[in-house]
Amino acid sequence: MTATRGLEGIIAAESKISSIIDDTLTYVGYSIDDLAENSSFEEVIYLLWHQRLPNREELEELKQQLAENAEIPQQIINLFRAMPLDKVHPMAALRTAVSLLSAYDDEADVMSEDANYRKAIRIQAKIGTIVAAFSRVRRGLEPVAPKLELGYAANFLYMLHGKEPDPIEVEAFNKALVLHADHELNASTFTARVCVATLSDVYSGITAAIGALKGPLHGGANEQVMKMLTEIGSIENVEPYIMNKLKNKEKIMGFGHRVYRKGDPRAKHLRAMSEKLTALKGKPELYEMSVKIHDIVVREKGLPANVDFFSASVYDSLDIEHDLFTPIFAVSRTSGWLAHILEQYANNRLIRPRAEYVGPKHQKYIPIDER
Numbered sequence: 022m023t024a025t026r027g028l029e030g031i032i033a034a035e036s037k038i039s040s041i042i043d044d045t046l047t048y049v050g051y052s053i054d055d056l057a058e059n060s061s062f063e064e065v066i067y068l069l070w071h072q073r074l075p076n077r078e079e080l081e082e083l084k085q086q087l088a089e090n091a092e093i094p095q096q097i098i099n100l101f102r103a104m105p106l107d108k109v110h111p112m113a114a115l116r117t118a119v120s121l122l123s124a125y126d127d128e129a130d131v132m133s134e135d136a137n138y139r140k141a142i143r144i145q146a147k148i149g150t151i152v153a154a155f156s157r158v159r160r161g162l163e164p165v166a167p168k169l170e171l172g173y174a175a176n177f178l179y180m181l182h183g184k185e186p187d188p189i190e191v192e193a194f195n196k197a198l199v200l201h202a203d204h205e206l207n208a209s210t211f212t213a214r215v216c217v218a219t220l221s222d223v224y225s226g227i228t229a230a231i232g233a234l235k236g237p238l239h240g241g242a243n244e245q246v247m248k249m250l251t252e253i254g255s256i257e258n259v260e261p262y263i264m265n266k267l268k269n270k271e272k273i274m275g276f277g278h279r280v281y282r283k284g285d286p287r288a289k290h291l292r293a294m295s296e297k298l299t300a301l302k303g304k305p306e307l308y309e310m311s312v313k314i315h316d317i318v319v320r321e322k323g324l325p326a327n328v329d330f331f332s333a334s335v336y337d338s339l340d341i342e343h344d345l346f347t348p349i350f351a352v353s354r355t356s357g358w359l360a361h362i363l364e365q366y367a368n369n370r371l372i373r374p375r376a377e378y379v380g381p382k383h384q385k386y387i388p389i390d391e392r
């Protein structure tokens with residue numbers, strides 16, 4: 022038995038949800054390019070959960086269900102108020118809140134297809150409200166109740182900022198949600214599937230996935246990209262800053278990918294949005310710095326940007342706090358996690374690989390006083 026480091030190239034599951042076909046990300050066979058241009062996030066949720074596009078009536082029904090379930094228990098707000106808000110990372114707060122949410126779901130441990138689907142709706146509906154409420158509580162503001170008639174993207178920005186967003190902001194945020202919704206067997210999705218394959222519950226699967234997404238090698242990279250842009254501060258500093266990092270063999274956040282070697286097909290959409298939004302918000306230098314970083318990393322390492330790189334300047338342009346970038350990724354990716362959780366339950370087998378043992382063998386036990 023020989024281990025494959027990081028399980029690279031290992032096919033660990035069959036799935037009908039998303040795939041990389043001809044270097045393009047596809048959800049159920051639909052190109053991400055088409056979906057990003059044409060679909061609402063709710064339409065993508067339906068596609069991932071049902072493996073087909075909804076008709077108008079089905080889409081309206083899902084929108085209604087998400088809107089009706091968007092309110093969160095007061096106990097979640099109380100939980101946030103009890104946290105050391107100057108210290109807790111929003112991903113840790115989100116992880117804890119989703120875990121607590123299960124205590125207020127009467128069906129949390131009911132294991133049936135219908136009950137699991139109903140839980141999927143409730144979790145997807147509430148996760149955006151949780152992130153927005155955390156942000157407001159941390160800023161000393163009252164949480165804003167969801168506005169049922171707004172779509173998912175507009176409602177999230179409304180709950181976060183306390184005012185209805187511009188259509189351009191809604192369009193950009195909706196597109197970001199669509200682009201982040203699913204990505205085959207990435208680390209957090211695999212985590213969710215491993216968790217529920219023990220027949221643990223949906224909330225446990227999502228809580229585990231949030232923990233995996235938090236890391237800077239995965240979803241946490243978008244916050245680190247913004248930290249880097251802030252540290253660099255000006256276009257003149259880009260070249261020395263990046264070259265110094267590369268000389269010290271440090272990774273540049275937002276670059277590289279386990280699966281894409283020729284480039285992440287989502288990045289071009291985020292790059293175009295970054296150019297448009299930074300100009301609109303009077304921060305074109307953020308985009309210019311990003312492009313310069315990109316050109317240097319491609320030149321020096323041959324590594325193209327991944328989904329996390331240009332999303333940083335997009336979210337900053339939407340006036341989103343920098344440590345909320347990864348929770349927002351989680352809001353979108355919850356749709357994919359839930360699709361994979363439902364797919365795992367539908368054809369379940371415990372996930373339990375083997376390890377190549379490389380430690381000592383045949384050791385003789387030595388009593389504690391003789392060691």
Ligand SMILES: CC(=O)SCCNC(=O)CCNC(=O)[C@H](O)C(C)(C)COP(=O)(O)OP(=O)(O)OC[C@H]1O[C@@H](n2cnc3c(N)ncnc32)[C@H](O)[C@@H]1OP(=O)(O)O
Pocket residue numbers: 027237238239240242271272273274275276277278279280322324327328329
């Ligand atoms: C949503 C997402 O999860 S997208 C990924 C988000 N993560 C990041 O942006 C973090 C930065 N990127 C990385 O750490 C990596 O590219 C990962 C984790 C995404 C992929 O990792 P792996 O497939 O394991 O590639 P690995 O880390 O082995 O890199 C291969 C080589 O490229 C180099 N490399 C990879 N990414 C980077 C980077 N961002 N900056 C500099 N060098 C890099 C590695 O140092 C390594 O070089 P070496 O062969 O000389 O040692």
Ligand SMILES: O=C([O-])CC(=O)C(=O)O
Pocket residue numbers: 203204206207208278279280327328
């Ligand atoms: O697939 C991966 O390894 C990481 C990624 O791009 C994602 O989760 O969107």
